[in-house]
Amino acid sequence: MVESSLAGTKAALHRGRASLARIAENIGPPQVPTMSPYEERRLRHYIDRFNARDFDAIRAMIAEDVQLDLVNRLHLRGKSRVSVYFARYDDMADWSLSLGFVEGRPAILVHDPRAAEAAPTSFMLLEWAEEKVAAIRDFRHARYVLAAARIDPAD
Template sequence: MNQQIRKSVAPAQGIQPRLDPEGLFDPRYKEFLETVSHLRVKLHRYCARMTGSALDGEDIMQEVLFEAYRKIELLDDAQALRPWLFRIAHNRCIDFIRSRRARQRAEAGYAGDEIVLPVEPAGPGAGRAIERLVVHLPPKERACVLLKDVFDHSLEEIADLVGSTSGGVKSALNRGRAKLAVLPAQPVAAPAHDAELARLLERYVELFNKRDWDGVRALTSADARLRVSDCYNGLLSSSPYFAEFERSELPWRIRPGAFEGENVLVVDRLHGEVWRPAYLVRIHADGGVIDRISDYYACPWILDMASADAG
């Protein structure tokens, strides 16, 4: 496995791979993605539950994979690949939580380090309801509960990942489990109404479904960014994004939708006579102009997670 991973980033004769993917990703980076594909669903699930958003979780996972690709020569033991990737993911999630001041919001109701009695573990494969509620815990407790009760890591492995001790992990687990035990199930909030964004998305959908690419481009800023998971990261103006839709063999349409309390676009594919959701697109606007698009066509686990949560 380790040789396979190294081979995926080792330069062929006369070819130097790009170690900071920008624009269309080169073949060597895509080969690297293939070598870690077996870990993608669990990594995404961890990032999504740590951040409280499946879409933020996917964005973070893309950054995790970029970082791992750049640093793969530091990995000497193939058996260490899984914990190594989880460690990078954990650190990225913590940075995200801090940058969004989510940590202060999450801890607002649990300011004290009160002593709590030990609670029996939920065990591997903890219920999805509990898994969703971990976002209400402080980051360390959130990570410990996820890594132990959902991903079945050992106390020693968790301590290494979160920079603690086995005793510290046990304490965090007890606190986290006790808090989760008294939290009521909470429904996903409806998206906050933003009339300007709603109008912009409706116009975007109308033009997109008409294949009016010039009209769509007119809704975007000159330096709008595009990220298509596993494929492209760069300027929208330099991408083949719209041409890919033109070349698509399956009939498609897009429509406004909502996911985890956020307004998104849903790309539907026609299967026989039935339209089915295929993937999500996230649109960010500033001053009435689209400045960032994130396309999750290569991430079926996002819709799988939504279906599991709804079940």
């Protein structure tokens, strides 16, 4: 479509990101991100249940038509299909979740509990419909996104 090689496209993206970073430096200090108490309670409840590996409670929080985007890996739709995603997390030990912000947006930060005080290894974004999780975007397999993202812990 752009009549460029993969390497040429990646180089153009790199130059674009560098230009945006220079522009951002001239804007001034970033504002401290915030979220409403309601949004914070909702996300903390999700995080607490996930960290407790209470995936039955998490499944109760997701909508029937929930969409999962495991970026660079998998797209699923529907509660029964997305439920497998939680079973996969239950089998892994390289994660612990905390509340934070990615580019000023409320997010779930994923840390490796085996690496004390390390930076997040990935993040998740949730979208809600009423009281149910309507969409999950998990960047576990797209860790390169963190390289250019502004990450702020909430705690």
